[in-house]
Amino acid sequence: MGIIGWIVLGLIVGAIAKAIMPGKDPGGILVTLLLGVVGAFVGGLLGNWIFGVGIDRFWSLSTWLLAIAGSVIVLGVYRAVAGRKAVKGG
Template sequence: MGIIGWIVLGLIVGAIAKLIMPGKDPGGILVTMLLGVVGAFVGGLIGKFIFGTGLNEFWSLQTWILAIVGSLIVLGIYRVIVGRKAVKH
């Protein structure tokens, strides 16, 4: 899968992660979708280390599940980090 495929996948799964984990995010949907791009990468790494396979084909169910899980992880970490900063100020 090429870099454009990664970006498109990340943008879509970022929006899906936002639907799965609703709530207020600093930066809104655009930041959430960009976090989805990072999450797709993280999901690929998780798949590679745990299952021995990462993100393969754009239309593969495995690719989408790994990317969504990675996006949920990144979104959760982002909320924890940004939430702590908001409480301190």
């Protein structure tokens, strides 16, 4: 899958991760979508490492599930870290 495919997939799964984990994000929707791109990459790495399946085909169900899982993980970590900083600073 090309770089444009990765970006498109990441933006879409970033929005899906936001729908799965609703709430106020410290960075807004743009940061959430960018975290989706990072999450898709993380999901691909974890899927390849754990299951031997990466995110190499755009229309594969495993690609989407791994990318969504990675995005939810990255969004959760981001909220935990950014939320902790907001509480400390406020």
